[in-house]
Amino acid sequence: MAETRPQPVMTMLVSSISGGGRALRVAPDIAERLRHGGWHVHVRVVTEAEAPASVARALSAGKHPDAGTGAPIVGALGGDGFVAAVAQGIAGSESALVPLPGGRGNDLCRAIGVGSNARVRADALAPLGTPSSGTLHDRVRALDGIWVSDLTSDSEPNRRLVLGVVSLGLDAWANKLANESRLTAGPIAYGWGAVTAPAHFRGAAFRARVDGVECDLPGWVLSVSNSGFIGGGVNVVPDSDPFDGTLELFRADQVPLRRVIPAVVHVVLRRNANHPLVHVSSVRELDILGPEGLPAMADGDLVGHLPLHVEVAPGIVRVLV
Template sequence: MTRASNTPTAELSQVPFVDPSAPSLQLFVSALSGRGRALRLAPQAAALLRERGWEVEVVVTHREDDPGQLAAASTHQRVGVFGGDGYIAHIASEVGKRGGIVIPLPGGRGNDLCRCLGIGTDALAHIGTLPQASEIVSPQAGTIGRFRDVDAMRVAPLAHAGEAQNLDAQGVLSSEASQVLGLVSFGLDALANQIGNESPFSSGTLAYAWGAVCALAKFKPRTMEIEVDGQVRRIRGWLVSVSNSGWFGGGINIVPTSNPSDGKLELLTVDPVPKHQAIRVLARVLATRRVDDPIVHVETVSRVKILDSAGLIAMGDGDQVAHGSVEISVQPGVFRVFA
């Protein structure tokens, strides 16, 4: 077992004898995700994976570490990732570049990516459903039917005057682009995400609910200028979101039609209705964990440019990913998971 910084914890360093011929799996564990939840459960997760026939090397990452860089430096073709959505996204994208396989394990507060992939929110229970390692790495593994290519969204700032020398072929600043697996949001839900991140709740569901109530008290509908597949629009409303997975807020399936493996995105907007009506809709969303209301509009798209964000920031996979004008486009098959 290795650790990206400091000294290994006692439990994780007690590695039992493993057959050296066993298939190897590198397990990245976030010490921060879920307020330490992933780290607390990591010894049990590693033990269960070894019972499934893996030779497991555990890497614990901390605040000062860059998980993407560590994953890029790894040579393992099979990588487990135990953490939140953003953590899984950083590591999985790098593993995908070398054609590796990712086994995501939910260890964050919301775990919306794992919900979307059918993994659920209990990492230990999910490990118990995995076949033996020898079956996953065998030439006949494709018949198991649990491999899945996952798309991502590329979020890249649009250039301003004088920045043309840094543009890629699409006219965006590729050097500053980031990847998002779930949703990119502007407006009420993005503010709720920010407030929820700073809340004391260990549950992503409670954190988002608290954030949404607080955000609704201070947020007002904004007017944004966007370009959807080449057509410019001015949209006024409570929020604008671009979806790859359809899940957010610790278990809200806001866009049921989203499929992170279909090479498409969905644009979601919410009309600028009065606050009392918005409160009723939000209450139903928080209670049912689904969105079904005439003020919510969804359409399938492939590329969205936020030309004027009305000063709003963009949140994606639980983190801030942009501020200002950006282009959001689909990136098919960025990595492959075994879920």
Template sequence: MTRPVTLVVNPAARKGATLRMIDPVTDILRAHGWRVDVVVTRSADHASQVAADANVDDLLVTLGGDGLYGRVAAGAVVSGCLMAPLPAGRGHDLVRALGGPGDMRRAAQLLAVARERRLDVGLAGDGDPSTATVFLGVATLGYDSMANTYANDAPRAVPSSLVYAYGGARTLVHARPRPLTLVVDGVTHEFTGWNVAIGNSGRFGAGMRVNPDASMSDGLLDVTVVTDIPRWHYPAMLPRLFRGTHVDGVRVRALRGREIRVITPHVGDVYADGDLLEASPTTFRALPDALRVLVPAP
């Protein structure tokens, strides 16, 4: 008996390269006994709606990057359906955090022996998941948000592993430290700093562990604040970001809580899972065990 699966494809990921991946992925899934329907998304809202309209027993396999994962997860939290991310974007940091393979074909093959896992999700904005923005990886404001803008506009010639380094280098010219006030579970923390990263998985930028101790099963969000370090320290910190050894408790500080409120004179752009949010939320919350995900067995 064949098992049904819906392949949800972001046609814009990797500048359209995901459309060429549909046939190879479909062939692999069918060879392992899946009956495949394909949905090519028209927008981020459409991706969320496809998942929200699914039945609780449905499996949605996402072919795209972290932005698509987040949008499908937003709908899956509402419907309760099962989601399986395939690494088809430039970063696929959720797949990295879950210990899955970076090769799209190998990941598709392993779905036949994968297991279900419950994950926390992050919520950016006030309200429940139907009104707030769901994110799986990291929400950023400050330096990282500006770098994300430049990274998204990076030329094709920039390798995916270096696209965020490219964005960070350009940001060094324009970014400035500013006053930051964070309220974490009711406790106020004040800094002068460059950046705030609020993490669920804690990974972004094609492998950077910006929140190195983040867990997707503890019901909490991790916060990393880069204080007023000298400008030239930022590029020197990049290798430690990939290792997760950049938090020293002085210049780079870590906090953790269920609810984080950001209070600054100007919040600026906020990115979540690499996508610019239409509004700039100031409240971030963890929603425990909200998402069912199919991941490779260890």
């Protein structure tokens, strides 16, 4: 007689601010859909005053058993930055992360193939709560990340885990302007940011040490990609695979503004960056040295200012896809 496993237990962390409160609004429905499939779901709202990584770390050290993964299952309902912070909290442990799209862009969920609709995601996960189901363990994969740290500090706590794309230049300004806008749809907000960003940023003489080799990389954009997706579905690096143990360095040439605007429109409207001004190469680690003080954005948030150290974190978190 086949042995059945216990019903899975998920502690679902919910961002109180992601998507302008969208995650908080849909949380009861998401929990109910999972429970209908047989899951035991504990909901924990994470307020703006709390550190999601610390909350997740405490959960990961707890004793919520699940026979399908052999460790706690931690759901993260929120935007990309919230999901990445929860991932940092359980990084390197046997806990399983369940990303649930609840932000404006939801680019990580798009990149790993689970989509941008939280209700659809919950309905797809619900059947895994049936005790007779043996597929939960098979759906757990080792997801890569990017460690980003301040080169001016030797302190370990300054490291931040990124799951998507670290952006500098025009990309970063597009992200910043999208965050400051009142637009609630990720693609529309990022589109607005992208077409207005050239008025705020005119290119930079980026300097970097790429896999140990120092080089000058002048351009409008310098980004390091794990997932390939930014801006609510813009696939800037189609070759990026968040499960392959490597990163992609993305650069857009330093050319006159009259040539950049059409390229930006091409990237935003066609939802990818296959353009002659764009260059992509594989990389495992790099020091982005300058211009000093330039802001870097990732997973929708500010992650630091140059100079920064960036390196791949292979299989850093176990994720339920």
